[in-house]
Amino acid sequence: MSGLIPLERALNAILPGVLEAQLSDFDTVSEQISVDTGQSRDAVAQLVYETIAQVNDKLFPPLTQLEMVYTEGCNLACAYCFEKDMLGHRRMPLEIARKAIDLLMRYSRDADELHIAHFGGEPLVNFPAVRFTTEYAEDRAAKYGKSVSFNMTTNGTLITDEVAAYCAEHRIMAMVSLDGLQESNDRYRIDKRGRGTFERAFAGLKTLMRHQEWIGVKITVMPETCDSLVHDIQHLYDSGVNQFTIGYATGIPWSHDERSAYVRNMERLHAWYILHREGPLLITEFEEEDIGHSYFGCQAGRSSVSISVDGEISPCSKVLAMDKKNLLARLGDVTHGVYQINNRIELVGCKQLKATCNKAGIANEYQGGCFATNYQANGSLFEPNLDDHDFTIRLRNSCLGCSSK
């Protein structure tokens, strides 16, 4: 073994380069370390993975949430889908899912409450990967003394009794994307033949209702559907839906009057909600205090990351979908870990985002918004979307920002 250098010394010498490298360089560097040290490729790979994890331990908060993009495929073709550029036919292999869960366990450090979002495309197109990930995560969490919870964003059309029973058994909170009653929903939520999807999605909700108590719907509000929002939610509630997540559509223009209509209808909805919230009923947006958080940006890249079908690590699935060919703010991959440290520093520290908000004179009231909608508006993750800022301030100044929440 004379002439060989100790493994740790070799690693320290190349670490700065490794942390900025692309995967091709990574492989070359690992091969070189293996030759220099006489260690097997597996031993080098394990030590590289662990060293990178320790760099993350020192610099950043633990990762506690994963969004798993099991497939780029979807059986629908909703007009406003932000994943249109991403949608293809690839599915996540189980080996990638396993490595993603291993990464969550390692990068969560001593945090004991973990969360996994089953996502796509349409995650139920790849139900075997949903099952595998759920059970492997439960097993690993039990091993490390952690708890793990799950949700799933689905278009609802592929929910069968088998799926609903599985979700109930494993306490996977399924959120069905449904934009209201038939007329509102079928304007934009259509299949590949242009047909409305309300009836199929609602059948999925009914199937869920046979197996669990909490039935959630995710509503994207378009300018044309603002005025039917309250009516639609009241009817969905009467039909058995008792949890709503509501957001206005991003990436499309909203006129001054349309924004006013959105805020006005959210106020009307809030007034109704106050009378029914013990129903049981939960409208997520009305339970969150709009006090901002102590940092700029959001959880993307800070406490949460998204895993693509081929194991790339992105700050979040919406960011992942923005540019399929050139992954924005890529953080690494499940084999090597979160090694694109500079990108994580920018997402967590938000130096650029703070500077651009300052420049726009809004930094004291707005913490930069959503990276993905920033990109949709400006082609940059770190320049605030001024439309989103306007929505935020309008909602805050409406009765929704008052203390009677």
Ligand code: SF4
């Ligand atoms: S706010 Fe935007 S960037 Fe942040 S996690 Fe949500 S979708 Fe992703």
